[in-house]
Amino acid sequence: MIFIPLPFVLTILLVIILMQLLRNREAGSRADMFFIALIGTYMLQSVLLGLRWGYDILAVLPVQILLASIIAGLSYLSFRSLTVQNSDDALRAHKIWPHLLPVLAVFVLLLIRRDLAALAIIVIFLAYGLALLRLSFAGPDVLIAARLDGVMRSYRAMQITAAMLIGSVIVDILINFDFLWNSGRYSPSIILVTNILSLLVLGAAAGVALNNRTNADEDERDEGKAPALVSETALTTDEHLAIVTELDALMRDKQLYKDMELNLKRIAHRLRKPPRHVSEAVNRCRGISVSVYVNNFRVEEACRLLQETDEPVTQITFASGFLTKSNFNREFLRVTGIAPKTYRNQIIMSGTSITE
Numbered sequence: 001m002i003f004i005p006l007p008f009v010l011t012i013l014l015v016i017i018l019m020q021l022l023r024n025r026e027a028g029s030r031a032d033m034f035f036i037a038l039i040g041t042y043m044l045q046s047v048l049l050g051l052r053w054g055y056d057i058l059a060v061l062p063v064q065i066l067l068a069s070i071i072a073g074l075s076y077l078s079f080r081s082l083t084v085q086n087s088d089d090a091l092r093a094h095k096i097w098p099h100l101l102p103v104l105a106v107f108v109l110l111l112i113r114r115d116l117a118a119l120a121i122i123v124i125f126l127a128y129g130l131a132l133l134r135l136s137f138a139g140p141d142v143l144i145a146a147r148l149d150g151v152m153r154s155y156r157a158m159q160i161t162a163a164m165l166i167g168s169v170i171v172d173i174l175i176n177f178d179f180l181w182n183s184g185r186y187s188p189s190i191i192l193v194t195n196i197l198s199l200l201v202l203g204a205a206a207g208v209a210l211n212n213r214t215n216a217d218e219d220e221r222d223e224g225k226a227p228a229l230v231s232e233t234a235l236t237t238d239e240h241l242a243i244v245t246e247l248d249a250l251m252r253d254k255q256l257y258k259d260m261e262l263n264l265k266r267i268a269h270r271l272r273k274p275p276r277h278v279s280e281a282v283n284r285c286r287g288i289s290v291s292v293y294v295n296n297f298r299v300e301e302a303c304r305l306l307q308e309t310d311e312p313v314t315q316i317t318f319a320s321g322f323l324t325k326s327n328f329n330r331e332f333l334r335v336t337g338i339a340p341k342t343y344r345n346q347i348i349m350s351g352t353s354i355t356e
C-alpha cells in the first residue's frame with residue numbers, strides 16, 4: 001500500500017482552492033499576486049511538511065523555517081493590498097523591500113546560528129500578527145478594494161490570519177514547556193497537527209480574501225481622465241453630511257448599489273473623495289459601515305422586486321447587486337428578519353400585487 005502523508009492531501013486541497021479561484025476570476029488586479037504567491041507558499045510548505053514528518057527527511061527543515069518567514073510577510077502584504085487607493089502602490093519596491101529584511105535575517109541566522117532562527121520566526125510571526133490585528137481595528141471599511149458584497153468575509157479572513165500568526169507563537173511556547181516538562185514527548189504531534197491546521201485555515205482565509213477582491217480596477221485606468229482627489233484633511237460635520245447626501249443621490253438616482261463589483265474605492269472614485277472620508281461620513285452620519293449602508297439599498301431593491309415581480313429569487317439576487325446567494329440571504333435576514341421566500345409568501349398572502 002502506498003503511504004501518502006496527510007500534508008500531501010492538504011497540498012492537493014490548496015491546489016484545488018487556488019485553481020478554482022483563478023478560474024473564477026476575470027481581470028484581477030496585479031496586487032492579486034500577493035494572495036496567489038501566499039497560497040503557493042502554503043502549498044510548498046505543506047509539501048515540505050509531508051517530507052519532514054511523512055518520510056523523516058530532516059534536510060527540508062531549514063527551508064521550512066525560511067518559508068515561514070516569507071509566509072508572515074506575504075500575509076501582511078496580501079491584506080495590506082486591499083487597503084490602498086491604487087493597487088499599483090502595493091507593488092512599488094519601497095513598499096515591499098522592508099518586508100524582505102526579516103527573510104534575509106532568518107537566512108543569515110540559518111547559516112551562522114540556526115538555534116536563533118527559530119526564535120527569529122517567533123518574533124516575526126508575533127510582529128506581523130499584531131500588525132494585521134492593528135489593521136483590523138479600523139473595521140471592515142479599511143479593506144477598500146474588497147467587494148462590499150463580501151467585505152465582511154475578507155475582514156474575518158484578515159482577523160483569522162492575525163490570530164493564527166499570533167497563535168503560532170503560543171504553540172511555540174507550549175512546545176518549549178513540553179521539552180522542559182516532558183522531554184519533548186508530545187512536541188512532534190503538536191507541531192504536525194498545528195502546522196496542518198494552520199496551513200488549511202490560512203489557505204482558506206487567503207482564498208476567501210482573494211475571491212472577494214474586486215476583479216477589475218477600471219476606476220484606476222480612468223484616474224488620468226478625472227480631476228485629482230481632494231486632500232485627506234479632517235472634515236466638519238456639515239462636510240460629512242454633504243458627502244452622505246451626494247452618496248444617497250448616487251444610490252437612489254444612479255442605482256450604484258447594483259454594481260456587483262462595487263467597493264469603497266470605487267465609490268470614493270465616483271465621489272472624488274478619499275475612501276477614508278467616505279467611510280467616516282457614512283459611519284458618522286448613518287452609524288453603520290459602508291458595506292452595511294450599500295447592502296441596505298440592495299435589500300430594499302430586492303424587497304421591491306419580490307413584491308412587484310414574479311422573478312425567481314436567484315435572479316433577484318443578482319438584479320439587486322448581490323454576487324452570491326449566501327450573502328443575499330444573510331443580508332436580507334439581517335434587514336427584514338425573514339428569508340426572501342418567506343417575505344414573498346407573506347406578500348402573496350396579504351393580497352399585494354404580484355403575478356405568481
